[in-house]
Amino acid sequence: MYKLLLVDDEPWILKDMEQIIDWxxxxxxxxxxxxxxQIAESILRRRQIDxxxxxxxxxxxxGLELLTFVNRVTPHTLVVFMSAYSEFAYAKQAIENGCFNYMLKPVNVDExxxxxDRCAERLSARVQEQSLRQAYEYSMMLVEWVESDVSVRRVQEQLVRTGATFPAESHYAFATVKRKEMLSEAELSILDRLLEQYGVTIFRGRVSSFKWTYLLGFPVLGDFxxxxxxxxxxxxxxxxxWDIGISSIGSPEDRAGRLYHQASxxxxxxxxxxxxxxxxxxxxINSAVPILREQINKATRIEHLEAALFGxxxxxxxxxxxxxxxxELYNLLTQSLIQLSTFGTEVPxxxxxxDLLLHYGTPHDLLEELTMRIEEHKRKPSDINAIPIVEGITKDLDRMYAHRVSLKEMAQKYFISxxxxxxxxxxxxxxxxINYLIQKRLEAAIDLLKKDISLYEVGRLVGYDDYAHFSKLFKKHIGMSPLDYRQQHKP
Structure with missing residues (x-):
């Protein structure tokens, strides 16, 4: 039920307005x-009036002075004027000052x-907008806490402190839900209800348009x-x-970042x-890694790395x-290849x-690239004029940094590996x-953070749909999170 205030200097008009409809x-x-x-202003100061x-x-x-007061003190309140005067000047001034509607006396019931109805629609949309803004702010806070790798207990306490309902539990886990198309909050409601039916406490945060993360608090559940x-x-x-990833079950003292990255x-x-x-x-999940890690570390010939790649x-x-x-094995094998190389002293x-998911395509593409690297290290590289190729790639990156750009696609364009x-x-x-591409994106992000757009949108506009990854990269290269940067550089 929305709260309404009637204001008129004629008592009989107030009486008629009270009885004109079933409010x-x-x-x-x-x-x-x-x-x-003045009485109306006093009420507006003390009570929530819609x-x-x-x-x-x-x-x-x-009434125009009342509208000025509302705009200054309670800007959420909608003001509708009624008047016996139909002069254009009054209506024009009222509309210019932000009144919601202007009705002529005697007031028509249908009008x-x-x-x-229009007031209710506007107010409902505003409530929804406020709910979305609050959910957005909670999501931002959750991502910031995850990236700072505080304990789960600390995250739970912070959520409660900010007004979220998330009671303490003895066991926690993170879950990540994603798909290739946009994933709305409404679509997750069935999953929410399913978890709540089993007594699981949930807090959900949006990481991107396609990805959400859950912090789950578990009661003691039987095996069945x-x-x-x-x-x-x-x-x-x-x-x-949907793709859903579930972390290991942790205690309140476990690091939130570790569980989150497991789920992701x-x-x-x-x-x-x-x-x-x-x-x-x-x-x-990585049981084959220790043996292959040892095999790569002990490699003394290119053929040893070929065998590791097969493994x-x-x-x-x-x-x-x-x-x-x-x-891990890709980085290790790349380093070993350079150490065994007969040319160059490049530091990997x-x-x-x-990086793998954003710039290297599929794991199959990564293995294919490693195979090509091994083949190239077996022979001396051909004599190619690097300058025009690199300048062309640089121009492409300067122009297309906000798009999905992969090393493989660029290599194919210039017919090299x-x-x-x-x-x-x-x-x-x-x-x-990759570092050049990251720097271009972060330079653009810094400019966008000065504008009145959401942090999600900033990340998306520079090529990062996953806000958590964008925030982590920003903090790594700039020294603070996007949220902290915006707060410190407010005009």
């Missing part, structure tokens, strides 16, 4: 009917009801209930075509040529190497899981292809 049926409650603007319906010409202060919940969530994910990585499992669905983190492909196919393990730059392109680019620019 409660229209969705409004008359809080007060007053004949003086709509004011006021005469425009009154002794003493006028009044139509105006109230836990298995049933897992099965029902998995079936729902399959029906919706497991949500990317389908990129390893596995079916879309739900995957839980376990300590054996990497086999480990992925058998489900014994996940994305984090693949990235490590990639992250997000990704490895050789990377070598040429760093040789000419003194920085890697």
């Amino acid at each position: 409660e049926e229209a969705g409004f409650q008359i809080v007060a009917s007053v004949n003086d603007v 709509v004011v319906i006021s005469d425009i010409r009154m002794p003493g202060k006028s 009044l009801l139509e105006t109230l 209930s836990a298995r049933k919940l897992y099965r029902e969530v998995k079936q729902h994910a399959a029906r919706q075509g 990585m497991m949500a990317d499992t389908s990129s390893l040529n596995r079916p879309v669905g739900m995957y839980r983190y376990n300590k054996h 990497i492909g086999k480990g992925i196919a058998n489900g014994r190497i996940h994305l984090s393990g693949l990235v 730059e490590s990639i992250t899981v997000q 990704p490895n050789y392109l990377s070598h040429l680019f760093k040789q000419e620019k003194g920085t890697s292809f």
Whole structure:
């Protein structure tokens, strides 16, 4: 029920307005009917008023002065004027000052009801907007806490302190839900209800248009209930075509960042040529990595690395190497290749899981690139004029930095291998292809942070749909998060 205030210097008009319609049926409650603007201002200072319906010409202060007061003190309140005067000047001045509508006396019932319907629509949209803004702010806070890697207990306490309902539990986990198309909050409501039916406490934050993260608080569940919940969530994910990643179960003292990154990585499992669905983190997901790590570290010939590369492909196919393990072995193998190389003293730059997903295509593409690198290291590189190639790539990156750009696609454009392109680019620019792209994006992000657009949108406009990854990169290179940067550089 919306709160409404009537203002007119004529008592009989106030009486007529109180009885002209069934206000409660229209969705409004008359809080007060007053004949003086100063009294109306006093009420507006003390109470939440959604709509004011006021005469425009009154002794003493006028309705226009009341509108000025509302704009300054309670800008959320909608003001509707009624007047016996139809002069254009009054209506023009009222509209210019922001009144919601202007009705002529005697007030027509149909016009009044139509105006109230429009008021209700505006107020409802505003409530929804405020709800979205609050959800957005909570999401930002959750991402910031995750990236600072505080304990889960600290996150829970901070959520409660900011007004969120999230009671303390003895066990926690993170879950990440994503899909290729946009994923709305409304679509997650069935999953929310399913979790709540089993007594799971949830707090949900939006990471991107396609990805949400859950902090889950678990009661003590029996084995049967836990298995049933897992099965029902998995079936729902399959029906919706969602990727869901579940972290390991942690205590209140576990680091929130560790659990979050576990869930996020497991949500990317389908990129390893596995079916879309739900995957839980376990300590054996990279069981093939230790042996291959030792094999690469002991390599003394290129052929040894070829054998390790074959083992990497086999480990992925058998489900014994996940994305984090693949990235570790890629960085290690690249470093070993350079050490065994007969040319160049290039210092390798490590990639992250997000670098792999953003810039290297699929894991198959990464293995293909490693194969090409090994083949190139077996022979002396051809004599290619690097300058025009690198300048062309630089222009492409300067123009297309906000788009999805991969090393492989750029290499194909100039008919060279990704490895050789990377070598040429760093040789000419003194920085890697990926770092150059990151710097261009962050420079653009700094300019966008000065504008009144959401942090999500800033990340998306410079090429990062995943806000958590954008925030992490920004903090790594700029020294603070996008949120902190915006707060410190407010005009």
